[in-house]
Amino acid sequence: MQSILILVRQPQLGLAELESLYGASSIKLINNQAVGLSVDHQSINFKNIGGSIKLAKFLHELPGSDWDNTVRKIAKLLPKYINDLPEGKIKFGLSAYGFSINSGVVNRSSLFLKKTIKTTGRSVRIIPNNETSLGSAQVIHNQLTSPLGIELLVINSKSRVIIAQTVQEQDIKSYATRDHGRPKRDSKVGMLPPKLAQIIINLAVGDANSSEKPCPLVLDPFCGTGVILQEACLMGYRAYGADLEKRMIDYTNANLLWLTAQSQFNSKSWGLLQSDNGQHCAKLEVADATRHQWSHRPDFIACETYLGRPFSSQPEPKILQEVMQDVNLIHKRFLQNVARQTEPGFRLTIAVPAWHIGNEVKHLKILDNLEDLGYNRIEFVHVASHSLIYHREGQIVGRELVVLVRK
Structure with a gap:
């Protein structure tokens, strides 16, 4: 030790x-x-x-x-x-x-x-x-x-x-800058903390000592305002982001341009890379993650997916059931789309919704059928995989971190 x-x-x-x-x-x-x-x-x-x-x-x-x-x-x-x-x-x-x-x-x-x-x-x-x-x-x-x-x-x-x-x-000051200091934020699509984004990326990329891919391409197909892409860039990775909404791509673009302009993140201690056009570190496009053919082959996927309708209080069972069914279908189609475009051994980490209803946690049903979709869920030695849920006190919709490998 x-x-x-x-x-x-x-x-x-x-x-x-x-x-x-x-x-x-x-x-x-x-x-x-x-x-x-x-x-x-x-x-x-x-x-x-x-x-x-x-x-x-x-x-x-x-x-x-x-x-x-x-x-x-x-x-x-x-x-x-x-x-x-x-x-x-x-x-x-x-x-x-x-x-x-x-x-x-x-x-x-x-x-x-x-x-x-x-x-x-x-x-x-x-x-x-x-x-x-x-x-x-x-x-x-x-x-x-x-x-x-x-x-x-x-x-x-x-x-x-x-x-x-x-x-x-x-570095609490740096984290605060990368969270609250960004010019474009949207509470309606979720506020992903930079520290959680780092965890998601590290779970996807894995081995810190691996030299197989010295500068891997990390894809976030649900990029929102670009927090995961931001953190991937600061780690020295190449970043590739997409979102169904053009507004989100515009927000991400503005946030990454802001990041590149911050002198504190351009020192040698950070791995911040610029893209080929010299503007910022990521490739961006408007795309539907459930059916899009990615124009660049990623080495890993790290993302917070669609979390569904936000709840400020306990929902009616019927409403919750409808939301869970809709979200489950989107995740099924997304994972099928990824499976069509990746090879065995491909690794991804997705943050998916987990609903805290009373004393119970309700998980996506699709998580019970991952093998049928062509994936194995990574099991950890020191922690149970199903316990990887980011959740704040009083929050209804938490984020379950699911680490997968293509079969």
């Missing part, structure tokens, strides 16, 4: 993403918030990973699971952790995961560790906790991943405790 990742609110999504990118054998589950990875943190392109909020380097594994005992052990190790920090005032933060404690306990422990740091002759500023773990805004604002910063992650895993140091934090 070389790296530690703290997962998003729905950890099964981040877990499936990491398994797709690095393989099941590289993953070691720590608890329901954290996962270990047998990959050096410097080899992980963290800004392209949507399902994790923190990347850390592994420091130590300690026996036991008692918080106070763990803190005393950390105090003995702390001089070693700060030994290589440059001269100047240290900024120190502490985040706990999986312990039955509150933020007050963490703050008292931070003050105890502050005394240890001061015995080494170093000055230090403690970052106070509002929760048991520091949020992304706190880590970034207080520069805890800078040369003079240190955030220790203390992660409980039953009979052992993992100690790690944060090296990268999710």
Whole structure:
């Protein structure tokens, strides 16, 4: 175990993403918030990973699971952790995961560790906790991943405790810009978060170490306002988008032109590619995904499909049944169209609707007949495939992520 990742609110999504990118054998589950990875943190392109909020380097594994005992052990190790920090005032933060404690306990422990740091002759500023773990805004604002910063992650895993140091934090400012800063948005067609778009793409493309397709073409046949195409471009992929509505193509075009004009996304740290005409990174066309013959052969498909009618409250059973039948037929025709134009082994990830009705989740019926349509659904080792549902509190229509391979 070389790296530690703290997962998003729905950890099964981040877990499936990491398994797709690095393989099941590289993953070691720590608890329901954290996962270990047998990959050096410097080899992980963290800004392209949507399902994790923190990347850390592994420091130590300690026996036991008692918080106070763990803190005393950390105090003995702390001089070693700060030994290589440059001269100047240290900024120190502490985040706990999986312990039955509150933020007050963490703050008292931070003050105890502050005394240890001061015995080494170093000055230090403690970052106070509002929760048991520091949020992304706190880590970034207080520069805890800078040369003079240190955030220790203390992660409980039953009979052992993992100690790690944060090296990268999710860039909340960049995500906000790529979400709310785009010139064209439309709540009626759904607001796909950029982090979820990254997960969908990574589930489709898979192996992060594969060199078979150094610059694959990713197709989104339901591109909407272009969030998946935007994220594919930033990952350095060639992007190809289509939508039934010309208005959506116009919106996507405007959003991608805006993206290309943003200097923050044109640095070498991003993979942003421009198209042959030098305007932006994607090929776009108006097309019906259920019958269109694609003019360019994609290497992968990554998309949020048609989610059907949005509901702000629980629908009548008859209305829901009609919506589900209509959506099911569209998905059947879409998958048949893809099967006609792809070869065995072709991989795609589609975000399809999943309806939360009372305490029940209703799935698309077509998911029970995927083999008849020429597909196998990818099964994961560390997470159940049917659990990959992105859903917010109170939301009726969630998004089920379905990873398929052509038979």
